[in-house]
Amino acid sequence: MRRYRRLGAVLLVAALATSACGRDPDKRDSDKKAGDTTGVTDTSIKVGGTFPLTGVAAPGYSEIPKGIKAYFDYVNAQGGVHGRKIQWTVKDDGYNPTQTSAVTNELVLKDKVFAMLGSLGTPTHEAVVDFLNDNKVPDIFVSSGSVAWGDDPDKYPWTFGWQTDYESEGKVIGQYIADNMPDAKIGLFLQDDDFGASGEAGLRKYVDKQIVEVQKYTPGGTDVTPQVAALKASGADLVVGFNVPSYTALTQLVSLKVGYKPQWFYSNVGSDPTLVGALLANFSKGAVSNGASLLDGVMSTAYLPGVDQPDNPWVTLYQKVWDANGEGGPLTNYLVYGMSEAYTFVQALQAAGQDLTREGLVDALASDGGDFKGPTYGPFRYSDDSHLGTSGFQVVKLAGGATQPLTDVLTTDIGDADIEKYDGEPATPPSNGIPK
Template sequence: MTRHIRGGGPLVATLAATLALTACGAGGRDSSDGEAAADTPGVTDDTVTIGGTFPLTGVAAPGYSEIPTGAQAYFDYVNEQGGVHGRQIDYIVKDDGYNPTTTSTVTNELVLKDEVFATVGSLGTPTQASVADYLNDEGVPQMMVSSGSLQWGDDVENRPMTFGWQPDYESEGKIIGQWVAENMPDAKVGLFLQDDDLGEDAEKGVRQYVDDQIVAVERYTSGNTDVAPQVSGLQAKKADLVLAFNTPSYTALSQLVALKTGYKPQWFYANIGSDPALVGSLLERFSEGAVDGDSTALDGVMTTEYIPGVDNPEDPWVQLWQKVWDEHGEDGELTNYRIYGMSQAYAFVQALDAAGEDLTREGLVEAVEEGGTDWDGPQLAPFRYSADSHMGISGMRILELEGGKGKPLTDVLVTDIGDAEITTDDSGSADDAPPENGVPTS
C-alpha cells in the first residue's frame, strides 16, 4: 500500500495550470452555442439522423432483433429513391439487451453523441418507459414506440413528443373480449397474463365484455421460465378457452406444458405472442426436438392481426416488402418482424414527408397530429393520432391459424381505450395498396 508520489509538487502545479487554462477558454466556447441552437439536431440539408434501441443480444433478441433490419432495409430503399425532401435517412440502431438501465445509457448516447433528430420504433415497455421523460424533457420526438402499452399515447399533455404505433393491449383485449362474448358465450374463460402492463391493460379490456365468463386468471413473471403452475391452475379450474397475453417464448412454454399435462383448451394468443414461425422454432428448441417446429404447431389457435404478414404473399404490401427485402435486406428470409419494422419505417417516412421541407421536431409532431389519421399504409385500421391522442393503429381482425396461415374470422374491428365502442372499420384502410414506387407522398 505504500505508493510514493515523486515530484508531487510539479504535478499539482501542472494540473492547476490546466485548470486555469480551461477556465480562461470557457468564455469563448459558450458563444458558439447560440448559433447551433437555431438548427434542429440531426437535420442537415441532405440528411436526417434518427436512432432506435432494440434488444439485439440477450433473451429478448430472437425475433425482436429482426425489426430494425426490416426498418433499415426500407430506409435504404427510400434513400435510393432520393430520400425524403432530398434528405437521406441515416438510421442508428443501438443494443439495449431489453435492460432499462442500458436503454437509458444508449439513449443518452443517441441524443448527446449522435445527436439524433428523433428516436423511431424503439422497443419495449419497461425499456422505453425509462427514457420517455428524458426524451420529452430534451424535446426529442419518441416516435412509434414498439410496444402496445397505453402510456405512449394516452397522456399527450405530459408526453407531447411520444407516439405509439401498434394497437394498444387494452383495445386488443376489448376486441377479443367482445368476440368471445358474442361467439362463445358458454366458454369458461381462463386468462394467461404477463404480469406487467401487457397483462394488466389487456385484462382491463377483456373484462369489459366477459367478466362473468372468466373462471381463472393466471399470471407469470417475465424471466421465470416455469409456467407449469399457471397452466395447471387454468386446467384445475376447467377453463376451456384460454386468452393469453404473453410474449412468443411464453406461447411456446405454455404449449409445451399443456402438451405434457394433456390440457387441450381452445387457445387464443394475442398478436404479440402468436408469430407461428418464431413460436414453432422456439417450441422445437425448448423441447429439444421432441416437438416438430414447423409452423403447423399452432394450428387451430386463434389470434389477431393488424398488418399483413408473410402468410399473405399476394397482399400488395407484402409484395412491396418482399421487393424491398430482396433488394436491400441482409441475409435471411423476410419475416413478420421485418415486416413490422418496414411498416413502422413506412409510417415514419410519411411523417417526415408531411413535416415538409423545413424539418423541425415541433413540425414533425404537428404534422403527425394533423394528418396521421388519414395516412394510407399497410396497417389494416387507421392511426388515432390527433392533438389529444398519440395512440397508434386503432384496430385489428381476428384470425384462426391453419398451417401457419391466418384465416380471418371477422372484418377489421376498430375501437379506442376506455368505453369507446367497437365498430367495423369503414375507412378502407385494409384495402389500400402502396404507391407505385413504394414511397409515400402527401
C-alpha cells in the first residue's frame, strides 16, 4: 500500500511543479518575427525529401535523390551557397501515403529541416501538402506533374512544382497531332487518376473529334490485354498513353502478342527508353532482349536533356558531377532529373540571399524564379499567380534509345493559354557548374 501512496505523491508533485510554470502568451507568436530560420545556421542548411527507396516504385525513382545528393556534394565541395553547406536527408515512403506522412513528420518535427525538396508522387504528396503549408515549410519542386502543385498559390503558398504539368503536355501533344496527323484515329490509354485525367483534358482541347476510344487502367493490375484489345477493335491507328513506365512495357508486350501496330505516343513520364527496355526484358522473362529498340518510332515529349545527348553541356556537367560525387554506375535520366532539381534549388538559395529565411526563399522563387536559366528547355512559370514548374516542351521521336526532336521548343500553360514557340536561347551552365 505504501508503494501506491508514494506514487500518488510523486504524481501530485509533478502536477504542481509543471503547472507552477507560468504560461507564456508570446510563445506562439515568437516564431513569426523576422522570418523563420529553422534548419539554417551560418554554415549549414538542412533539406529533406521523401522518395520511394524500397518497394515497387523504387526502380528508377530511387535514383532521383542520389542525383540530388551528388549535385549538393559538388556544390558543398566548392564552399556551398553563401558559405552554407547543404545537408540532404532523404526518407523512404515506399510510395505509401501513410508512410509519407510519418517520415515527413520526422523530417519537419524531429530533424527540423529548412525546406522539403523534390518529394515524389501525387497521392503520396497529397498526404502532406496541407501539413507543410500549415507549418509554413517551403515545399519546393514536388516531383510530379500534377497541376495541384502550383495552380493555386493562394491555397498552397509554400508549394512549388518543377516539371512540366500533364495538362499542358496533353495540349502540346494534341496540337502536334491536329497539325501533323489530322486523319489519325486516336485511342487513349490512361492511368485512371489525376495523371490520365489531366492529360486527356489537355488533349481534348485540340483533338476531341479525332478520339475514337478511351481505355483506362488502375495502377497495380498487370493485365492490360482487355484495354489493348478494345483499342485494336476500335480501329485506332494512333494511341496516346498517359501512363507510367511499367505500363509502357506492358502495352508494348500485349500489342506484340495480339498483332496490333498503331503509332504509339507516350507522355514523357512513361517513355524513358532505358527503364522501359529493362522492364520489357524483365516482364517477358528475357524473350524481349532488345527492349529499347522496340520503342523505335514511338513519339513522346521532352523538357530536359537526357543521357542520349552526351555532348549537351548540361549532360557533360552532370557526368562530371556524377563521376566525382556519385555512387558509381552509369549516369541515368533519373539522376539527371535529380541533379537538375538540385540545380534549380541552388538558384533559389542564391536568389534568397545571405540572410536565408523560409519566407525569403519562397518570395525569391515567386519573384525571380521566372527568370532562372537552367537545364530545362523552357522557362519556369513561377510568379505570384502560379507556382507551376517549367512549360517548355519538345515533341520527340525515339530511335535507337535516343530522342530526335520533331518540333521547336513550345511553351504553354494550363487552361486556354496558347501554345507558342519559345524564342529563348538554350542556356549553358556556368563554368564552375554552380549558378550565381
